[in-house]
Amino acid sequence: MTLLIVGATGTLGRQVARRAIDEGYKVRCLVRSAKRAAFLKEWGAELVRGDLCQPQTLAAALEGVTAVIDAATSRATDSLTIKQVDWEGQVALIQAAKAAGVERFIFFSIIDADKYPxxxxxxxxxxxxxxxxxxxxxxTVLRLAGFMQGLIGQYGIPILEGQPVWVTGESSPVAYMDTLDIAKFAVRALSVPETEKQTxxxxxxxxxxxxxxxxxxxxLSGKEAKVRRMPINLLRAVRRVARFFQWGWNVADRLAFTEVLASGRPLDGPMDDVYKVFGxxxxxxxxxxxxxxxxxxxxLKKLKELDYEKTKTKTKKQKTKKTPFKKVNTQ
Structure with a gap:
């Protein structure tokens, strides 16, 4: 089976690629930059240049492909909007996959997406x-809640460095998952008939x-967090201002997602039957x-090692430091 992974350089996509390669699939990755995706080639994946927002590049990438795992999504730093990547690009990919005769299509969505129009x-x-x-x-559609990997930058690093940790509103509880575990479900779906045409x-x-x-x-860190609360009304005001400028559209759309995280409603779902289906x-x-x-x-182990090496180097320098005064012969 030849598998095309879209979004393979992202936080989730790279784990999907790694998992699929380890399980023996022939993996092809759609990438915009071969240089940035060099690590995928080292793992054993085939790289093919293409872009969701350039539909004419998709047919060649899908030639001979049996299944697609679509982990692509827009990023906050992208110049392209959510609409361009997550809607127009995804529609183009689905249409191209159908035209190419792809047998399976795995798509990552967000849990409770229908509750926030x-x-x-x-x-x-x-x-x-x-x-x-x-x-x-x-x-097969897999509805996710959030990645554990994102918590490092949001909470872990600021707390270690004594920087503010920003929270909003009531803070909706989120059932975060490790991307390595999400990758297991995505790749397993390819071989489990019960997952076909299911969400x-x-x-x-x-x-x-x-x-x-x-x-x-x-x-876990032994440090106290500097918690700062961002009023949700302030974020709404910033979002409205950003919508006035074309360069701010992507920022405004991202800020809109804070409405979900500050609603107080959990992003979670029942998993017992899901584990059974996927085995x-x-x-x-x-x-x-x-x-x-x-x-x-x-x-913390690394910090201790660095501190030890720093102390060791400092002590060594002190011992080898020469006195500026000459020895006086008292005889």
């Missing part, structure tokens, strides 16, 4: 799910609020406690 990314994900279901392709929640073992995560980070064990899923414990343990 006023949030652009959520509404676009909902519409893409519908478009995919109506395309006639044999699909599943794929979320972590429990939902965590911002305050719970901060408390856990404080305990995976819940006990093997990484918990947030173990993920952060490993991160802080590794970082």
């Amino acid at each position: 006023e949030v652009p990314l959520m509404e676009i994900k909902r519409c893409t799910e519908l478009f995919l279901a109506e395309s006639g392709i044999n699909y 599943f929640p794929v979320v972590g073992t429990r939902a965590w609020s911002a305050q719970e995560i901060i408390s856990l980070c404080e305990r 995976l064990e819940k006990e093997q899923t990484t918990t947030l406690e173990s993920y952060l414990q490993e991160y802080f343990g590794r970082i």
